[in-house]
Amino acid sequence: MTHFMLDGFQGHRARFDDLRLIHELCSEIPEKLGLDPVMPPFLIPYYDGVEPEDAGISAFAFLMGGHITVHTFSYRECYFVDLLTPQTMDSERCTQDLLRSLPCEVSNIACFSRNGGAADELATEIDVHSDFGPHYLLDLDGYRGPREQGAIFGLLDSLPQRIGMTPIMRPYVVSTRSEDGEHVVSGMTMIAESHMALHVWPERGIARFDLFSCEFFDAETVLPTIRALLPAERFGETLAVRGSKYTSYQNSREQDVARTRRWVSRLTHSE
Known part of the structure; x- marks a missing residue:
């Protein structure tokens, strides 16, 4: 399997809030690449959430x-794309099409195999003071x-609460068969922190799991919890960095954030 990642910084905030543009990207990029949606x-759309900086x-x-x-973060002027196939x-x-639609001053790009082992191509030394967040690949x-x-x-309905994350939708799960008849079951849930996904090939006895979070978490607690819920004879795992050195690229939106925090505070304290 191939996993493509793109992290973009210092982009155009208006584009990050453009629902139609994001819809077109998710529709057209797989088609242009010859993939099978x-x-x-x-x-x-995620606005006026618990963390105003996570709006997008x-x-x-x-x-x-x-x-x-x-995932677009308009206050933070950054976005993150994953494509697993x-x-x-x-x-x-894929890179050219994304950067044409969502141009940015700085981008980090990775493309690597998910073949059952650790993803050695990815940076794994996480700095909670400068990076955006972790991405767990299992x-x-x-x-x-x-x-x-x-x-x-x-599983996906209960997992966010078990590991201290915030779901913003119920899981979406589909069961499909490829043209050659291979069965695959895919599940996804969006969380305030970003997303978690699971793809299972029942007949082959393999699965691929992802957890991407814009908030740092206690890996010593979270990762064993996930592994216990997804038992297997063999596993390869990587806890990778997303948005490496993000804080050096970000632009401050202090006034926007302060205004949204006041609105959230009113909602929280209203009777």
């Missing part, structure tokens, strides 16, 4: 055995965890 894009748009679409996700993809074209072989739609829904 199995659903139309699903978008969640979260979007995803399932591909056959994979997904594309886009078992098919061959042109990473250079590749499972000899997988013995949830396989059916209902069980995967239940």
Whole structure:
């Protein structure tokens, strides 16, 4: 499997709030790359949340055995894209199309294989003072965890609370078969921190899990909890950095943030 990541900084805030543009990206990029979508894009505008700095748009679409996700953070003037697919993809074209639609001054790009081992291509030395957040990748072989739609829904529905994160939707789970008849069950839930996804191939006994968070978490607690819920004979895991050195790129939006905090405070303390 191939996993493509793009982190963009110092972009155009208006584009990061453009629902139609983000919808088009999730629709058109898989098509241009010759990938197989199995659903139309699903978008969640996220404003006036618990953390005003997290305002923006979260979007995803399932591909056959994979997904594309886009998270924009308009206050922070940055965005993050993930594309996971078992098919061959042109990473250079993907990069060009994304940067044409969402141009930015600084971008970090990675494209690597999810073949059951650790993703050695990714930076793993996390600096909580300068980076944006962690991305946990878990590749499972000899997988013995949830396989059916209902069980995967239940797992993704309860997992955010178990690890101290904030769901902003109920899980979305699809069961599909490729042209050659291979069965795959895919689940996704969006959280205020970003997203978590699980793809399971029941007949092959493999699974791929992702947790991307814009908030740092206690890895010594969270990672064992996830591994216990996704048992397997063998696993490869990577806790990678997203938005490396983000704080050196970010632009301050103190007035906007202060105004939103006042609004959230009124809602919180109203009777």
